[in-house]
Amino acid sequence: MAHRDDHRGIEDSLADLELLDMLTAPAFPNAHELKGAYKRRDADLDPLLLAAAASYAHVTRNHYAHDFFPAIGDPRAEGAYDWTKWQPGAARQERKPRLKYESRQAPRSQRLKQLGLEGKENDSVRTTSTPLRAADNLPLPTPKIAPREPSSSSASASTQVPPNPELEVQCMARTRVPTPHGPVFLHLYHNNRDKKEHLAIVVDPAQLQEDYPSLAPSIRSRTLDAIWSDSETEMDRITRGAYVGRLSKDSQKPSHPGVGRAVTPSLDTIPSPLIRIHSECFTGETIGSMRCDCGEQLDEAIRQIALPITVPDPSDPARTVTIPGRGAVIYMRQEGRGIGLLSKIRAYNLQDLGHDTVTANLLLGHQADERGYEIAAAILRDLGLGADGLEGVRLLTNNPDKMHALEEEGIRIVERVPMVPRSWQRRQHHKLGHDLADAHGYGEDERVKGATMIGGGEVYGEDLDKYLRTKVLRMGHMLPLLSDTSDS
Numbered sequence: 001m002a003h004r005d006d007h008r009g010i011e012d013s014l015a016d017l018e019l020l021d022m023l024t025a026p027a028f029p030n031a032h033e034l035k036g037a038y039k040r041r042d043a044d045l046d047p048l049l050l051a052a053a054a055s056y057a058h059v060t061r062n063h064y065a066h067d068f069f070p071a072i073g074d075p076r077a078e079g080a081y082d083w084t085k086w087q088p089g090a091a092r093q094e095r096k097p098r099l100k101y102e103s104r105q106a107p108r109s110q111r112l113k114q115l116g117l118e119g120k121e122n123d124s125v126r127t128t129s130t131p132l133r134a135a136d137n138l139p140l141p142t143p144k145i146a147p148r149e150p151s152s153s154s155a156s157a158s159t160q161v162p163p164n165p166e167l168e169v170q171c172m173a174r175t176r177v178p179t180p181h182g183p184v185f186l187h188l189y190h191n192n193r194d195k196k197e198h199l200a201i202v203v204d205p206a207q208l209q210e211d212y213p214s215l216a217p218s219i220r221s222r223t224l225d226a227i228w229s230d231s232e233t234e235m236d237r238i239t240r241g242a243y244v245g246r247l248s249k250d251s252q253k254p255s256h257p258g259v260g261r262a263v264t265p266s267l268d269t270i271p272s273p274l275i276r277i278h279s280e281c282f283t284g285e286t287i288g289s290m291r292c293d294c295g296e297q298l299d300e301a302i303r304q305i306a307l308p309i310t311v312p313d314p315s316d317p318a319r320t321v322t323i324p325g326r327g328a329v330i331y332m333r334q335e336g337r338g339i340g341l342l343s344k345i346r347a348y349n350l351q352d353l354g355h356d357t358v359t360a361n362l363l364l365g366h367q368a369d370e371r372g373y374e375i376a377a378a379i380l381r382d383l384g385l386g387a388d389g390l391e392g393v394r395l396l397t398n399n400p401d402k403m404h405a406l407e408e409e410g411i412r413i414v415e416r417v418p419m420v421p422r423s424w425q426r427r428q429h430h431k432l433g434h435d436l437a438d439a440h441g442y443g444e445d446e447r448v449k450g451a452t453m454i455g456g457g458e459v460y461g462e463d464l465d466k467y468l469r470t471k472v473l474r475m476g477h478m479l480p481l482l483s484d485t486s487d488s
């Protein structure tokens, strides 16, 4: 639209305004007079989109890799019509010639042919030439796991796999994670039965001491500590977590197969490791749902496992020594007792209609519990827990099916430890005096409000400090550093 001081003058401005009114008013007052005077200008496409498409050279963001970019900015390349010089009624201006677009990249079909991927255009393929592949800068050898058991519908004659390959689990990586209950070692497992990444949260802080083995054998993954290939380097082993002691700039000791297996003479006097087989629960663990106590159970399991243990001193049986708690939570990706999150959410709606958790599952065509424990048992064996000839386990559960399933898988359970919900413990605490709560290691005022990890209290410590400082100093996060605020 023209400006008042513009050489075109007031008439042009009024004409522009009239046209704008015509286009934007809900009903133009003299519509009957003007009918047919203007061509309708309803845009089928967003005008901004059209403007962007028409502007500048024929550039989309997919063209950035191409070769004409040096020419952008060159006046010869800017061959588009100069609209600032437009005059009403003026003759169409000469257009400057555009530079011819040339790409140095061969056509896609030729590039695919070179890579032997002809005809696979739509497959999601990663080629060696793909830039910025996360794994490129850290190639890790991976051990072979037998292929997944084929389902009857997917098995074809051309891809013959043994019908029921023996279950194999493989710990792919392990790392230390500080938690409010002390350090744990998070282990990530693959297996040849399902495509899920099951986890083991191993509590065994004695491993962090330089001068271990301690009184009890270390809880370590056999498959992680194994040699994966002749070509693996010490750095490969350390990067995947196959190290001993505490990893730091000054301490980098790769582990060797069989580390931590030695059965110490004092083993009979040390309680068996405390174990929980926990099933994933997004709602309870992540968003603090109070529809279940899964978040609390996970927190409580780690807390109980990490409680220090008092044992007879091997050098003087008349005295006792305290050793760090030990055990593991095997965290199975069996959301909603195996029915999955989608079905569990639907089941919750049925529960709101008055059905209980079991009926809701059944109404959806599921079983009350669709979990299996073969993989959990295999992970326990890999960690040297409950297996033949090694330590038995104390199992934290109220679920008899879980106990039986594990025993059927050959896991030796020497004791069942009940999982009492904290709110019940509190009520018991009121009824019976302080004995029960004290027996579980905390009193009325401590932690009873924290139903989940989320409500569980403040997180602090050396590792968190370091992490936050790096974010401020290297990533520009807007947080006052502790030293900056100490004076204020």
Ligand SMILES: Nc1nc2c(ncn2[C@@H]2O[C@H](COP(=O)(O)OP(=O)(O)OP(=O)(O)O)[C@@H](O)[C@H]2O)c(=O)[nH]1
Binding pocket: 277, 278, 279, 280, 281, 282, 291, 292, 294, 297, 334, 335, 336, 337, 338, 339, 344, 347, 357, 361, 396, 397, 398, 399, 402, 419
């Ligand atoms: N389908 C369904 N799953 C639920 C519901 N509430 C919790 N879960 C799931 O139940 C599983 C939790 O089970 P566990 O913590 O192993 O508990 P459990 O089998 O009762 O046994 P213990 O706690 O060991 O005594 C998680 O996968 C949750 O997602 C529900 O209402 N419906």
